[in-house]
Amino acid sequence: MTQSEEVIGENESSAVEFEVASAIERAVGKNEPRNARISTIVIIVAMQTEALPLVNKFQLSEDPNSPFPNGVPWVRYHGTYKGLQINIVWPGKDSLHGVDSVGTVSASLVTYSSIHSLKPDLIINAGTAGGFKAKGAAISDVYLASEVAFHDRRIPIPIFDQYGVGVRKTVDTPNLLSQVKLKHGKLSTGDSLDMSPHDEASIMANDAVIKDMEGAAIAYVASLFSVPTIFLKAVTDIVDSDKPTPEEFLENLVAVSLALDDAVTRVVDFLAGRSLTEL
Amino acid sequence: MTQSEEVIGENESSAVEFEVASAIERAVGKNEPRNARISTIVIIVAMQTEALPLVNKFQLSEDPNSPFPNGVPWVRYHGTYKGLQINIVWPGKDSLHGVDSVGTVSASLVTYSSIHSLKPDLIINAGTAGGFKAKGAAISDVYLASEVAFHDRRIPIPIFDQYGVGVRKTVDTPNLLSQVKLKHGKLSTGDSLDMSPHDEASIMANDAVIKDMEGAAIAYVASLFSVPTIFLKAVTDIVDSDKPTPEEFLENLVAVSLALDDAVTRVVDFLAGRSLTEL
Numbered sequence: 001m002t003q004s005e006e007v008i009g010e011n012e013s014s015a016v017e018f019e020v021a022s023a024i025e026r027a028v029g030k031n032e033p034r035n036a037r038i039s040t041i042v043i044i045v046a047m048q049t050e051a052l053p054l055v056n057k058f059q060l061s062e063d064p065n066s067p068f069p070n071g072v073p074w075v076r077y078h079g080t081y082k083g084l085q086i087n088i089v090w091p092g093k094d095s096l097h098g099v100d101s102v103g104t105v106s107a108s109l110v111t112y113s114s115i116h117s118l119k120p121d122l123i124i125n126a127g128t129a130g131g132f133k134a135k136g137a138a139i140s141d142v143y144l145a146s147e148v149a150f151h152d153r154r155i156p157i158p159i160f161d162q163y164g165v166g167v168r169k170t171v172d173t174p175n176l177l178s179q180v181k182l183k184h185g186k187l188s189t190g191d192s193l194d195m196s197p198h199d200e201a202s203i204m205a206n207d208a209v210i211k212d213m214e215g216a217a218i219a220y221v222a223s224l225f226s227v228p229t230i231f232l233k234a235v236t237d238i239v240d241s242d243k244p245t246p247e248e249f250l251e252n253l254v255a256v257s258l259a260l261d262d263a264v265t266r267v268v269d270f271l272a273g274r275s276l277t278e279l
Numbered sequence: 280m281t282q283s284e285e286v287i288g289e290n291e292s293s294a295v296e297f298e299v300a301s302a303i304e305r306a307v308g309k310n311e312p313r314n315a316r317i318s319t320i321v322i323i324v325a326m327q328t329e330a331l332p333l334v335n336k337f338q339l340s341e342d343p344n345s346p347f348p349n350g351v352p353w354v355r356y357h358g359t360y361k362g363l364q365i366n367i368v369w370p371g372k373d374s375l376h377g378v379d380s381v382g383t384v385s386a387s388l389v390t391y392s393s394i395h396s397l398k399p400d401l402i403i404n405a406g407t408a409g410g411f412k413a414k415g416a417a418i419s420d421v422y423l424a425s426e427v428a429f430h431d432r433r434i435p436i437p438i439f440d441q442y443g444v445g446v447r448k449t450v451d452t453p454n455l456l457s458q459v460k461l462k463h464g465k466l467s468t469g470d471s472l473d474m475s476p477h478d479e480a481s482i483m484a485n486d487a488v489i490k491d492m493e494g495a496a497i498a499y500v501a502s503l504f505s506v507p508t509i510f511l512k513a514v515t516d517i518v519d520s521d522k523p524t525p526e527e528f529l530e531n532l533v534a535v536s537l538a539l540d541d542a543v544t545r546v547v548d549f550l551a552g553r554s555l556t557e558l
Binding site: 069071072094095096097098099101102103104105108109112113116150152153154155156157159160162163164190191192193194196197198217220221224225226245246249250 | 348350351373374375376377378380381382383384387388391392395429431432433434435436438439441442443469470471472473475476477496499500503504505524525528529
């Protein structure tokens, strides 16, 4: 470790705030004033069951000329809704196993490629999550994440440990939060659907009320390119209950996807005609 | 789950073999016959300490016109060595924390971007790893991975569980293995430097002799684009010993990087003038 690295580590919280501020500044750099109306949105959704109701709601169609390279299973649905260019990007079915390409690796890649090919003003990561009833979460609640972090990247070396956790505050959206009825809390991300004791300790350290499998990775990639990102997560299962997560998740997936669908629609309705400064 | 998904799941091992075979087939599709000499190599190295001895050995220089987009910390070193276009790609220092951008998210992104901008015939992922002495690993051993898988993506839903583990056989390299003195064994990947009991159970299920933090993610991305990839991993710490991994890792990192350096050089010397069919 060099001394400069240690200094960066010690000033982490101010560095995070600087990063968020400069992200908003640099978003201006896209030839658009910060108070210009939001025009292009990318909604990243990990599962087809979560994505299709939204595709129907916004009357989007699948892009016959995929903006993505040959070889990837990623799917883009797009269209215009209330003056907004809406893109729903779904990582698609794994070519080998035929299931949704969930998790941080696929989420990182589609975020990277979507930013470069679609140049969004704003990214929305919408999906389902586990919730902690001890922190107030209930099935079908929809949360807007105030902060994201990882809970399965334990690197017990000074500074590397903070890199692993990768806490990122999300963009402030006080008007959105007050006008669209949503819960607000911290999100923790890991590549497992279940929760090991080590994961649980990290999630508690992250002070998270919800856990998902993509959010912090999407936040990381979006932060590299200063694209403001908001996270909408609907609770499919209560992590701190006796019911096994996989059963509860599958049982509630379809119904909770409709609650998510409704929340995303209300958020997109709010965004129509507004600028980043009005969030 | 649809029926077709189940069928894919049941035939997984033949699907994996098919994938490897078709990867080699499709590599031919790059306007180059399969028996053409390998010309462009991308060596992905997660840490600067591991990368710099190789940069010096091959007398590479940092690319002043980065092939990567603004915003990313990724660094490309390149040059010509024994007729090969050699690129060493290092994910760089995290802009917030100043430490190497280790782990699967950065590794996935640099692999994706390197494939598209540098169009390699072959990728080498070179790095350090933890080894299991119960399976024969010792400090400074260099392994060529026979297979890669994840150990921290537990998704206990049928078929999703196999997607999470993501086993991939690596390209067969019988000649390389017999001519360059290397150990051969399975590699398991996760985003933590330490090993939780859940990780350990998955690593044992993966039958791995070494564990790292990038390999399976690089294999996943390379497989999307059918780029043959080999994994060279030098053992910095013995996971199944009493010594704490972080201490042992930091103590051995510089010395073991030299052993890695030597192995990579011998592999690259072997590749010079050969085709993919001669590996």
